[in-house]
Amino acid sequence: MLAFSLTLPATRVAVRDLDPWFVAFGRAAGAAVLASAYLYPNRAPRPARSQWWRLSIVALGVIVGFPLFTSLALTTQTAAHGAVVVTVLPAMTAIFAVLRAGERPPPLFWVAGLSGLLLVLTFLIATGTVHGGLNPADLFLLAAVVLCALGYAEGGALSRELGGARTICWALLLALPVTLPVTVVAAASHPPHTGAAGWSAFAYLTTVSMFLGFFAWYAGLALGGIARVGQLQLAQPILTLLWSAWLLAEPVTPATIATAVLVLACVVAIQRARTRRVLTDSRP
Template sequence: MWLGVLGVCIFAITLPMTRLATGTAASPQLSPWFVTFGRAALAGALSLVFLLATRSRLPTPAQRKPLGIALLGNALGYPLLLGFALRHVSSGHAAVITALLPLTTAAVAAWVLHQRARLGFWLCAGLGSALVVVFSLSRAYQPGHGFGLEWADVLLLGAVLAASMGYVYGAQVTHALGAERVICWICVMALPISLPGALLTWPAHSVHTTAWLGLLYVGVFSMWAGFFAWYRGMAMGGALKVSQTQLLQPFLSILAAVPLLGEPLEWGTLGFALAVIATVFIGKRFSTPTPVSSRASKESV
C-alpha cells in the first residue's frame, strides 16, 4: 500500500510540474511538443540502461502491438494533450477533469478485454462525466474566461482517454514481461520518435530554470520511476486493493500546485474533485461482475 501511495504521489505532481515546464499562454516556456518528446527521451535513456543491466529479453511480435498502443497513449498522447491544456487552465482545474482516469480505465478495459460491467458502473461513469461537464461549463462562463477553457477541457478529456488506452494495453503484457519492463520497453520503443522529436523541437529562446526542472521531473519520475513503485505495489498487494490509493491523486495535485505554482486553494474545485472521486469510488465497486477470476480482476483495473 505504501508503494501504491508513493506512486500516486509521484503521478499527482505531474500536473503542476508539466505546467511549470510549458508555462502559460501569456508566458510560454517549453513547447508542449518538446516536453512530450523530451520526457519520453529521458525515460527512454534510463529504460535502455535498465534493460541492458537486467539482460531483459526482447518482446515477442505478439507483445509489440499492445506495447505500441500503450506507447501512443502513455508516452505521446497523454503528455502532449496535457501540455497544451495546461497552458490555458490551472493545475487544480486539470486535476478535476483527470479525476475520471480510474473510471475511464475500467470502461476501456471492459471494451478492450470484452468484460461485462454492471449497470451501476455505467451509471457512475455517466454521473462522473456529467459532473466534469458542469464543472467545465461553470468555469468557462466565469468573468475573464472564454472558449479557450472549453477547448482545454476537450484536450484534457482526450488525455484521459489516451492514458486509459495505454494502461489497459500495457496491462495485457504485464504478466508476461513484468511491470518494470513494460514501461521500459514502451519508453525504448518510443526513442526513434522521441529523440529526433526532442532535437527538432528544442527551444530556440531562453526559458526559466524552473521549466527545465519541471521537464526533468516528468521525464525521470512521472514517465519512469513512478511506474516502478506503482506496478510493484499492485503486484505485491493486489491491483484491486492498491489501486484505491489513486483516489488521493486529484487532491494531492491540487495541494501540490499551491506551493509549486502559487495557485489559490479554491473550495469549489475541491468540492467538484470530491464529487467526481465519490463517483469513481462507487463505480469501481461495479467495474467487474461477480464471480470473476483473479486474472480478470487485475486486468480490469
Template sequence: MTAQDSATRSTSIAVAPSAGRSGTLLAGLGVVAFSLTFPSTVWGLESFGPWSLVTLRSLLAALIAGGVLLAGRVPVPDRGHWSGLAVVAGGVVIGFPLLTTLALQTSTSSHAAVVVGLLPLTTAVLSSLRTGTRPPRTFWIAALAGAAVVIAFTVQQSGGALSAGDLYLFGALLVCAAGYTEGGRLAGVMPGWQVIGWALVLAAPLMVAGAAVALSFEPVRLTAHGVVGLVWVAVGSTFVGLYVWYRGMAAIGVPRASQLQLAQPLLTLVWSFLLLGEEVSATAPVAAVAVLVCIAATQRLGGQAVVRPVRKGVRS
C-alpha cells in the first residue's frame, strides 16, 4: 500500500504540530539554500561554460550522494519508484539547473528570480493534479496574491523588460515543478535524502558523458568565485538543499511547503545585492512584508486540504 492509498482512507490531511514545525523549518532551510543558487551560478560562470557547470555540479553532488548511500547500505528502491525518480532527475537535477544556467548568460540574477516567484503556484497546481489534494479556495487566493507580489516586484526590478532567457526560465519553471511534485510524493514512502540521492545517481552516467563533451569545447578559467560557485550549487543547492526540502515537503505536504518559496526571490535579491553588486530598490521591504503575509496565510490554510476519494482498484 502506498502513502497515497493510505491517505484516501481519510477525507482530510492532519499534520501534527511538532511535525508541522520541524517540516516548516526544514523546508525553510531548503529555501535559503536555493536562494543562493542564482548568485552562485553567476559566480560559477566566471570559470566554466554553462554546460560544463551544470554537468560538474551534478557529478559532484552525485559523488556525495552515492557515498552516503553506500555508507548507509541503503537498498536499491523498488522498481515501481524508478519512473518517479527519473522525473525528479529530469526536473531538478538536469532540467532546472541547465535551463536557468543558460538563462543567466543573458539575464541578471534578480530578473531570473521571477521563475522562482511562479514556482510555488505551479508546484501546488501540479501537486493537486498528481495527488488529488484540493486546498480550499482561500488557499489559492493567498497563493495567487503572493505570486502576484513576487512577479510585480521582480519585473519592476528588471525595469519591466523581458530578457532573451525568459523561454529558458519558463521551461525551467515547468520541469522543476514536476520534479518537486514527484519528489514530494516519493518522500512520503522513502526518506527525502534518498529521493534526491537516487535521482542524482540515476542522472550520473548522462552527466559523465555530458561533462566529457562540454569540457572539451568550453574553456575553463579557474577563479575563487568560480570554484566557490560550483561547490555551492553542487553541495548546498543540489544535495543539502534538496535533502532538507524533500524532508520538509514529506512532513507538511507539497502545497504548504511550496508556498514557502514565495520568499525565495526576495532572498535571492538580497544575495544578488551583497554578492554580485546588483541594485535593489527601496520597495524591497514593502514587498517582503506582503509576501510574508501571504506565506502565513497559505501555511494556515494549507492544513485544510482535502483528498479526492480514489476508486477502488486504481493505483498510482
C-alpha cells in the first residue's frame, strides 16, 4: 500500500511530458522484462490452463486497465483529485472478494470500512479537493478503480495457488503481446522526451508500481484475506496527498494528520474483524 500510494503522483509527473499511452503500456512492457528475469532463472513452473484465464483477468485489471485510465485522467487532473476517486477502491475490492474469492466479511468489517470511507470523503470534500460534477477524467478514474479492484481480488485469490510474485510475473508476460506493440506505436507517434523527474517517475512506475509492489501486495491479500487486507488502502489517499505535497507542492493541513489517525483506527478495527471464506471455486 505504501508503494502504491506514490503511483498517482508519479503518474502525474510522468504524463506532463510523456504520452499517457506510452506511460501506461511502457511501464507494463518494462516490468515484463523484469518478470522474465525473475521467472526463468528460478525455473518457475508454467501455470495450469485454468489459471491462464484468471491471469488474463489480473492483466486486464492491474496491468492494462488501471495504468491506462489513470494515465489518461491525470493528463488533466491532479494527483490529489485522483486520490478522491481511489478512496472507493477498498470497497470495490471487498465486493470483488465476495464475488470472485468466496469471502464473507462480518458486519463489523463493513461498518468499519464504511466509516473509514466516509471519513476520507468528508475530509477531501471539506478541504475542497472535491468540487463540481463528474468530468471525463473522473469517469476514467472510476473505470480504473473498478478494473483495479477486479485485478486485486482475482490476483489475491490466484496468489493462494501461485504465490504473489509468480502471479504478477506471469500476468505481465501474458499481457506483453499487447503492451509491447502499443508501447512501440505510442513511442513512434510521440517520441518520448522528458527530464530527469519524468524518467524517474516512469522508472518508479515500472519497477515498483507495476512489479515489486505486487510481490508484497498479492502475498498479503492471499495470506490475510482479500477483503480485510484490501481495506489497508483506506489510508492510501492520505498518503497520496502527502506525496503530492512533497513532489507537486500541494498544501497539507493539520486536518490531514487528524484524518489519517482516524482512518488508521478504522483500519485497526477492520483487521480485528475475521473474514470467513466460502470454499467455492472462484473460476468462471
